[in-house]
Structures are given as structure tokens and as C-alpha cells.
Amino acid sequence: MAQTLAAPNALHVRRANRVGVLPAMIFLVLALAPAGAAFGPESYVLGLFTRVMVFAIAAMALDFICGYGGLVSFGHAAFVGIGAYAVGILGAHGITDMLVSLPAALLLSAIFAYMTGTVCLRTKSVYFIMITLAFGQMAYFIAGSLAPYGGDDGLTVRMRSTLLGFPFLQNDRTFYYFVLLSLFVSYLVLRAIVYSRFGRVFRGARENPTRMATLGFDVFRFQRVGYVIAGAVGGLSGFLLANAAEFVSPAYMSWQRSGELIIMVLFGGIGSLHGAIIGAAAYLLIEELLGGITEQWKLIFGPLLVLVVLFARGGLLGLADTIRGRFGRG
Amino acid sequence: MSTGLFVVQVLNGLQFGVLLFLIAAGLTLVFGVMDFINLAHGVQYMLGAYLAVAFYALTGNFLIALVLALAAALVFGLLLEFLVFRHLYDRDHLEQVIATFGIIIFLNQAVKTVWGAAPLTLPIPEIFTGSIVLMPGLLYPVWRLVIIASGLAVGLLLYVLVSHTRVGMLVRAGATNARIVSALGVDIRRLFMIVFGFGTMLAAFAGAMIAPILSVEPGMGDTVLILAFVVIVIGGIGSMRGAFLAALLIGLVDTLGRSFATDILRLVMPPSPARTVGPAIASMLIYVLMALVLYFRPAGLFPVRGR
């Protein structure tokens, strides 16, 4: 870490002490959104919020290794892409049943995470960032060279995943709730892992790897397991993205996408799972709203990012804390 | 495939390597010395090219345009340092990544707003428009030789500055332990500001020099950025020598890969798939190289500090 001029561990990490008031609110809002959407351009709003949830899952996975584990991965989008391609490639061969494509997505991402993690986790700090980026780029180029599966052009997903032959995800509303369920389950699973014994070692490895090693833990093994978990959850996000967009493209894996995921994590507040959800929502909704105002929206968005980093340490949740603290509540 | 062709391709690879070094030099300085991940290096490179185009349109003289572009880039770099970067030195790498990412987004859009989205160009200065005969039927523009010379000159300059001057010594010391240097009465803030300004100028210099042979367009810094980072990481962060050697290595691997990958593959597979798998492998080659180097040497080829 860059520590030339300040105390160590300058990263503002939220301690997830509160159980579920804010997260519960988030899930409640998401559950009620389709009701509100029915009063307007339903397909569009549902599509937008579905997208938010899909990326929220990927952001949570990234937050897990980044915020809790201290592993800044610049290649996280590769897992999303691999999950998406699992759906696309199986679909191109006529296999649409999610009992096949979902495990395939999870498994393939996990394998990729295991193999690349074995190499990446031997490095530290900025080398880790760069090598995860390298593997992300490799995945991107490989996907782009798969000529029978569209290559650089991408591949259309003819129909959404079916369950035992039933195309129950074709309906946008049903699909929305399916994604919401996936988000909820991922959230609970990741949360359980974070507070488990494994999670404590994993988090301890971020704070002080030497101490962990002295206590007898194989830090490398623990980090790799965490990395694989994050990869698998990223694969889930990809599975859902392929179904949401009904299209699969190497663009899902570019380093710019990985960068966007990092931004989502930061927006919400590093080190908080529900923060990642908020961050994903904030990023995508700002992008959508600003884009509607002006074509030059990036002129505003760029400096906004800088300002968030400089002043909103701890992201939106950190801001909320400050406001709450200022008004003396809780 | 003749030896002559092979030799020329090796030369091409070395030339590309020096080009990469010229681009990465500024980043090595900032990153290596201040441990600051400056993703904005790519857009500083782009800005140098655009400023050179703009000043050339005003003055009609390449040299004057170059000097003005460097001056403007320096001012811009110092401004950026003062407004944004100096608050980020003690922050986590993650936050540096995001803040500089924000600057990339902003500048790519700003450049498009000011100069338009269409690609622009800069002509080669009159005296250097000649070429030498590299092999029968192939000319090599003198300007490329000028770029190589400037790349080598920059390398030499940095080497001398960092190892043999007082400022260089302070910079190296400050990178190792800023607090002590500060306690010894040296203004670390000003030192870092100087280093950063210089790094920006180097990036802009590379952009301006390369503009006559490449397209000047929004986003031109993004590809270059990744290449520069790969160079530095393979070379070892903080090592000027490492950056130079890594740049040459990458230049060679990339060029020879592109030249011969397809031919090599044709030995083991039919020509049609070889033609498309070859370039795919060639694009990935530098990343594979980086992964290999980091696997065996997790801190690069010539790590400077134990971190």
C-alpha cells in the first residue's frame, strides 16, 4: 500500500456491525420496484433494475475479495464473461436448461479463478492488480477469437434459460424476481462466509498476513479459496447477464468493465456487501440519468469519481454514516 | 522466410521496444519513485499529442509546437498534482486507481469536446522527412530513427538524473522513506510535485513525438496505458534499467509474435485456422509473458525495493 506519508491501513473499511436494517430496506425496495414499474415503461424499468441487480452480484463478489480480503482484482469482469459464455455456448448447441448451464457457469468461473489465483496470489499489491488485469485480458482475447461463437461480434442467446423444459424466465417480471432471489441468496451466502471462521482468517490476512501465518494459517490457501468463491459468484452474475441481455459478447470481460466494477464497489463503500449493491445501483443509475441529460456526461462523471475518492471516503455508506453522526442519530 | 527478413523484424521489434520505453519512462518515474498508480499516464500521453497538433496549427513549426506542448503539459500536470494527486499519495492503490480512472474518463471526453471526435494528424518536420533503405523495396523513415534516438536519450537522461544528481538522490531517498527525508529538512511535497510534473512532461513528449506516425484520437492513450504498465511490471517497479530491458523484450516478443506466429502455427495446423489463431495468440503473448515473469519473479525482473 502507498504509505509514505500516513499511518498504515489508511483504507476506510466499514465495519459491518449492523445486522440488516439497511440491507433489509434495499431488498424491500427491490422487491416492490416491479409494482411501481407497472405504471410506466415496464420493460425498460424492469430491464434497468435487473441490470443493476446483476452487476450488484458481481460487485458483491469483488467487494468480498477486495474490501474484506484486500485483494484488488482488475480482472474480475472475466468471471462475469465466463459465466455469460457458458450460457451462450451451451445455448448455441441447443442446451438451455439451467440445471446444466448454471452449474457450468459457476464451475468454469471457479476453475478459472483457481488456476489464475494460483499464479496471481503469489504477488502483492500493484503486481497483483496488474496480473489479474493480464488474465482478464487473456480471457477477453480468447473469447474474441471464438469464431464459431460469434468471435468479436458476440452471440445471441435465443431464449433465456429454461428449467426442466419450462421457459419460465421469458417473462420479464419472473426473471426480475429470479435475479432478485439470486442476489438475496448470494448476499446471505457471502455474509455467512464473511462472519465464519474462514472469513475471519481471510479478513485477518488483509490486515496482517504475517500475524496470520504466525498463527499457523496457510494464508495463500485461504486467499485462493476466497478468490475462487468470488470467481464463482462472478460467474453467477455472468449467467444472469447473458439471460438479461439475451446476448453474449467479449466486451463483458474488458479491463474497462473490471474498472467499472471496482468503481461500483468504491461508490457503495469498500468492505460492505450491501454497500456493493448500493454502489452498483448508484453507478448504473447515474450513468443512465446523466446520459439522458447530455452527450458530454462523462465530463461530469469523471470529476465526480475523483471527488468521491477524495471526499467521500467510505462511499455512499460512509456519507450516510457522516450525516447520521452529524445529526447525532444512532 | 529469409535471414534478411528475420533480421529486419528483429530490428522492428527493438524499435517498437524503444517506443514503448519512451512511453513508459514517465510512468516508471512516477510509479517507481512515488508508488503512485497513475492510470492518467495514458491521457497525459494523449494530451501531449493533441497539444502538439494544436500548437502546430498555430505556429506551423514542429519544434516550437513541441516546446509549447511540453510547457502546457507541465502546467497541466502540476495543476493535476496540486488539485488531485497530492491528496492521494498516502491513499490505498485502489483509490488511486479509481481517481485516475475518473481523470481518464474526463480527459477522453474533454479532448473530444474541444477537438472533435475525428482523428487528427501531425506532419513529420521537414528536415526529417527522408528515409533510408532498410531492405530492397522497403524504406525506413528517418523520423522513426529520431524517435529511437529520443527514446535512448530519455533513458540516458533519467539514468543520469536519478543516479548521479542530488535531486535524483533526494527522490530515491524520498521514495524509500519520506519521513526521514522530510525530517532532514527536505520539502518532500515539492520534490514529489517536481517528479510528477516531470513525469507528465515525459508522457506528453512521447505523445508529441509519436503523433507524426500514429493517429491522434480520443482514447489513444488507453491501449498505450496497458502496454506501459505491462512494461513496468515486468521490468520491476522502480527500476529504470528494468523498464528499458522489459520494453525491448516486449517489443521483440510482440513484433516477432505478430510476424511469425501464423507461420509457426501452419506447421501444426491447416492454414485457415492458423491465420486467425495466430494473431489471437500474438495479442495475448505479452500478457502470457507478464504472467510467466510474475510467476517466477513475483516482483518483476529487477525489483528495486523489497516491499
Next chain:
Amino acid sequence: MGTSKLLTTVAAIALFGAAGHAQAQEKLKVGVIATLSGPPAVLGQQLRNGFQLAVKNLGGKLGGREVELVVEDDELKPDVAVNKAKGLVDRTKADFVVGPIFSNILIAIMKPVTDAGTILISPNAGTSNFAGKECNPNFFVTSYQNDQNHEVMGKYAQDAGMKKVFLMAPNYQAGKDSIAGFKRYFKGDIADEVYVPLGQLDYSAELTKIAAASPDAIFVFLPGGMGVNFVKQFRQAGLADKVKFLSAFTVDESTLPAQKEAALGFYGGANWAPNLDNPQNKKFVADYEKEYNAVPATYAFQAYDAALLIDGALKLTKGNTSDKDALRAALMKANFTSLRGGFKFNTNHYPIQNFYQVKVAQRADGKFETQIDKKVFDGYSDPYAKDCPMK
């Protein structure tokens, strides 16, 4: 704080919904989707400008109905494009969606737009799958089928008696299609077939290969910045005098401002050039240059034609867009005077048009443009139409 957050979110959702309903129903809503960010933004801008110019010249109306134009940036990201397309269909309730520039975006948005019954008109991307087996009644193309411009150069090289040609394109689907298109007509010797990584900057290695092969000509498809880089380096390497330069989408009005003299005399294959001699085109070029201070490229004129196509069709249906069958039939008639002269739709809704070999030249006012040299194909249809089930 939790409750107020909930209320604000619900309010936001409701507002989204309300915005959708607040639009008047008599206006004709057209959504334009193109790449307006990143290096290829200049192409999206030309598309948008061309369409807007047409609407302006028609008094802000198409087919007598006032036009409400919504422009969306697909950012060259297929999943973003899908979302924006859904927005155009669902929120804006567009009657027509015009765009995109890039093939992969086209493939991504085809389903969300046409499944909803909205007419999609592409003024640039024209992939082979939608020309053949996957042709779609709601899809119309005012540009060409992607292979055709490359075939032009292939035929030209064959007719000109060239013996040895060196081929180069980027390593992605459009690149492979371009080489395939060229080879469909050129039966001579292929010196080498090189695919370069997308976005490659330095072509020293490839230029060395070209010099070593000593071909009569090279054929390249290198869009955008790649074309600028290659043309400059090709000229600087002294190869321009020895090797004929044939291309498609590599030396056009979007890249010529950067390529300048380096591209002089280079050949391209196209369905149009700014100097195409007919009164409506001359007016278009003059208007475009006055309005946007740049020479128009094919992206602009094809978008202009798209607007004319809509205008002509609506004149036939008397402004009615609800009877989809009638609208489609009216569009098929291509009831407009195209800037390129002759224009007809084939059964697959792709154009039947002339193709030319064009040459880069410098105008009296110093600007660079492509100029028509020779007609290569007369009333030419794409080779995939026979696979299309629509008759």
C-alpha cells in the same frame, strides 16, 4: 432515513413511468442509436448528423408528421445497447429505431427492437446473417451488405489483371468477412493473408512482410484509427509508389482529415462518394459541409437516406404508423429519391445499388475526399438474399 429512502425510490420509479406517458401521441418518435463515445464516435456523429440534416431539410417533419428525435449512445457495449434499445421501444415508444454503426450492436439490438414490432433501419451495419437465413420483416437496411464493398475491390483487382495481392484485415468477424468478400471475385495469387489484432498501432512488421512479398497490390480493411496509422506508415515506408493500395472503409471522409496527402491516389470500394453527380447529392454535400464543417462520409449519407425512406413510406401510409403491414409494404417500395441515385430493396430488405471504385483526391479548397473513378457493379444484390425466406 430508511423510510425516506424508500419513498424517494418509489417516487423515482413513478417519475420514470410518468415521463413515458407525458408524450403527445401525434408526434413521430424516432430513436437513433449509434456509437457516440470512444474513438469511433466520429462515425456515430456522422450518422446522427446525416439524419438530423434530413429532418431539418424536410422542415422538422417526416411524412408530414412532426419528428421527436431521441439520440442514444450505445458506447460500443452490446448490453448497454440492449438496455438503450429497450428504452427507445418502451419508454420513448419510438416508431422507428435508426442505427447502429457496428455489427455486434446490430446483432444485440435486433431482437428487443423487432420483437416489439418497431421498425429497425440500419444506415450502416449490414451483417450477412440478417441478409440471409435470419432476415427480418421489421428490419431495413439503407447501407449495404457488409461483404459488398470488399467484393468491389476483388472484382476491380481481377478485372485490372492484378496477379499477386497481399491481404490484411483486423482479426474479428468483419475483418474475416472482408477478406472472404474480396476473394469471392479475385481469382489471382494471394501473396499472404494477415489478420492483425484490433487496435494495432505499429505496422512495421506487416510492412516488412509486404515489402518482402512484392505484391502488385494490397487490399486492406482497417477502419478508424487503424486505417490512419497504416496509411501514414505505408506511405512513409515508401511502398505507395510500388504497391497499389486497394481498400474498403479505410480511406474515407472520417479518416481522410488525418491521413491527408498520405492517402492521395489510394483506392477504395464504395456505394457512393461525395462527388457522385446528381442534384440531390450535390445539395446534400453542400448542406452537410455548411452545417457541420466536415466532408460527409457514407455514414452520413446513408442516415440521410434512412430519413428520406421513412418520409417516403409515411407519405404512402398518410402518416399512419399503427398498421404495421401497410407500413412495411410502404417501406419496401422505397418511395424516395436516394442520394446515390438508383435505390431498390431486395427481398431481404437490403438495397440493390451500384458500387464504384473510388480514389482519394484533394479538392480545390484543400479538403480531402473520395471521388468516383469507375463503376464496378451495376444494380448489384448481395449474395445472401437467396437464403432469405421472405419473398
